[in-house]
Amino acid sequence: MTSKILSYKQLELANALERKREKRIFAILDSKIKNMLPQWLQFSPDVFWMQTPEDQKNLETFAEACEFFLKQGIQRGDYIIAVGGGATTDFAGFVAATIHRGIHWIAVPTTLMGMVDAAIGGKTALNMPLGKNLIGAFHEPEEVWICTDYLRTLSSHDVLSGKGEILKYGLLNQEIYDLIMTPTFEMEELILKCANYKQSVVMNDLRDQSQRVFFNLGHTLGHAFEHVLRIPHGIAITMGIKYLFKAYDQKEGLQAFDKLFKKLDLDEDKTDLSQYSRFNKKDFWQALSHDKKRTSDGVNLVLLDKIGAPKISPTNLPMLKSRLEALSDFKG
Ligand SMILES: NC(=O)c1ccc[n+]([C@@H]2O[C@H](COP(=O)([O-])OP(=O)(O)OC[C@H]3O[C@@H](n4cnc5c(N)ncnc54)[C@H](O)[C@@H]3O)[C@@H](O)[C@H]2O)c1
Known part of the structure; x- marks a missing residue:
């Protein structure tokens, strides 16, 4: 149905x-x-x-x-x-x-x-x-x-959380990206476009067998951020995407991310790890290893060659960890 x-x-x-x-x-x-x-x-x-x-x-x-x-x-x-x-x-x-x-x-x-x-x-x-x-x-x-x-009546926190998911769609779908980049866009039009986009993917892949898995972009790290920082889902996913792109040197992805981030008026402070003094790296690695989207021997990351072109990149936890640890925000 x-x-x-x-x-x-x-x-x-x-x-x-x-x-x-x-x-x-x-x-x-x-x-x-x-x-x-x-x-x-x-x-x-x-x-x-x-x-x-x-x-x-x-x-x-x-x-x-x-x-x-x-x-x-x-x-x-x-x-x-x-x-x-x-x-x-x-x-x-x-x-x-x-x-x-x-x-x-x-x-x-x-x-x-x-x-x-x-x-x-x-x-x-x-x-x-x-x-x-x-x-x-x-x-x-x-x-x-x-x-x-x-x-x-929605709190600013919850607005930011929803915008995090919209940013993800902007990376996965060129039409959504283009709409966000128009000088003035109607929020209602954008919301309906995102909703219809998700529905069109689900229609062909209800059970996460093919295209729907790309919606997991940023979720491996995002779930761990959500768990250890106790922040709303969409904000955690925004952080998950940003640190994933940095760790895997996704230059085009990062450029698009920055443009969407600015245009959607997201909050730098709420998505920057250095702003969270309560961040505990040990808890983060533990949360990462418990993520339910992992396969038995590794992690299927979603990476992005360019807007609208996501791909699955299998890796394992030690590799992911070492890439993250090379980033300044994860040092110390
Ligand atoms: N099924 C899926 O595909 C899917 C995808 C993403 C997230 N989720 C789930 O969705 C939940 C997160 O969604 P959410 O952020 O909407 O959470 P939520 O339902 O907890 O709503 C967030 C807060 O906003 C309040 N609220 C709701 N409508 C309001 C309004 N119009 N004005 C003011 N306050 C309002 C709620 O009472 C709550 O305090 C999580 O449980 C997550 O697991 C499910």
């Missing part, structure tokens, strides 16, 4: 939801955006609220949500609407994938990260004590409704 990506203004979104009321609506909603939802949904008895989505993206809350919906009488032909950031849509998608062996769902991402990445592509997940996203299922939403009006 391929998700339909639709764009709505906030008012239109209320109408779109209204149209779905022909059926009974079950929903999983981030409580932070409660006031931005139609009143009837705010007071619906069929809503499971997420107060702290990332912390609740776990087995315990999953069991609570399933029990809640089953008691409310959810049927196999019903569907769930998920409104929130990536943690909410990952969680809701997993509930939808498993309840009655899978029911339809609609994703309404309310963060930049959700709009360009997390809500698209059907990777649903829960975190486990041993790591993030270790349990999950592929279950694409039937529709993804993008409403950029939600971004008005």
Whole structure:
């Protein structure tokens, strides 16, 4: 199944939801955006609220949500609407994938990260004590409704995190790069282009067998940065790409990275390792060796010969480590 990506203004979104009321609506909603939802949904008895989505993206809350919906009488032909950031849509998608062996769902991402990445592509997940996203299922939403009006209330931290993913798309796709480089571009147009680009790749490779693996650009280092520095995913991925390109002397890649970084108004301080006094190299190497994207004997890095031309470069941890250690930020 391929998700339909639709764009709505906030008012239109209320109408779109209204149209779905022909059926009974079950929903999983981030409580932070409660006031931005139609009143009837705010007071619906069929809503499971997420107060702290990332912390609740776990087995315990999953069991609570399933029990809640089953008691409310959810049927196999019903569907769930998920409104929130990536943690909410990952969680809701997993509930939808498993309840009655899978029911339809609609994703309404309310963060930049959700709009360009997390809500698209059907990777649903829960975190486990041993790591993030270790349990999950592929279950694409039937529709993804993008409403950029939600971004008005997003913290600057979360905006930067989403922009990190956009920067990655700019490196992987020439059209996205060109759009970002136009003197004035509309954020909404860029978001829709990124969402449709991800959807077009997923359509041909839902399960990470070919093109979809290129979305892992920067993720090997990025996950380790995210873990040891406790920073948002997209900021960690931006750092992952930058240090990977430096370590592998990807001159064209670095040039494009710098241009995108400036144009997207990303924050130098938040992506420079020297700014993090809490950085612990030992913890970083350990996190790197636990990355779930590793193969048994090594790491498949995504490198970039030029914009739009990523390639897989197999290596092993000692080689990667020695290249990183040659960089000034990793010395000492
Ligand atoms: N499935 C995938 O393909 C995929 C891809 C990337 C990331 N992810 C997952 O997505 C999550 C990260 O996404 P995220 O950054 O959206 O996290 P998130 O859902 O935790 O949202 C970040 C914060 O923003 C708040 N928020 C949501 N919408 C808001 C709004 N409109 N205004 C103000 N605050 C708002 C949330 O309550 C939260 O505090 C992680 O769990 C990650 O594993 C999944």
